[in-house]
Amino acid sequence: MKITVNGTAHLVDVEDDMPLLWVLRDELKIKGPKYGCGMALCRACTVHIDGEAVPSCSIPVKQAENRNITTIEGLGTPVAHHIVQQAWIEQQVAQCGYCQSGQIMTAAAFLEKNPRPTDAEIDEAMSPNLCRCGTYSRIRAAVKSAAAKMAER
Structure with missing residues (x-):
């Protein structure tokens, strides 16, 4: 499936119900979203999907397909902070x-x-x-x- 993270399209070969957090961290090596609880209770894993803040640990990657995902890495740059x-x-x-x-x-x-x-x-x-x-x-x-x-x- 295709997901777009921080403006870059990625093809990932994972199960549809894999949490977006694990796709970001384990498949794409994007480490900004953190694993805290796995139940959307702490929000250390928050990312934006189409501009909405969501806990990536509880969103199946299929729900993020063909949508714009932004992580902390895509919010600003080391030189030009948000x-x-x-x-x-x-x-x-x-x-x-x-x-x-x-x-x-x-x-x-x-x-x-x-x-x-x-x-x-x-x-x-x-x-x-x-x-x-x-x-x-x-x-x-x-x-x-x-x-x-x-x-x-």
Whole structure:
């Protein structure tokens, strides 16, 4: 089947019900989405499918066929960070960093839909993503910072 990841088409020979996360990590060697729980409870595996933030551990690859998949690797570049990635750096969000690609992907999709969120809206949007280090106040600050920078564009 054909899947498009970060703008590149790939033909993968896997079972239709294989979780997208395993196709990304094991077949395509894209390591940004992390395995956390395998049940869509932590969201460390979050990617965008056609702009929507989804937990890749619970999406069968067949559902991603012929759709646009973006991982953290495709959101920005090491030289030109996405606004959300830059805000994460500036707010020093990451401690262990394990959940951060999922957090960033959720925040980026959220801000595309709601570029001027309230604190309550940020908390609600980000609540499915778990951070064992507890950097939730920094996460909120980074989302607010990214929103402010997006408003300046």
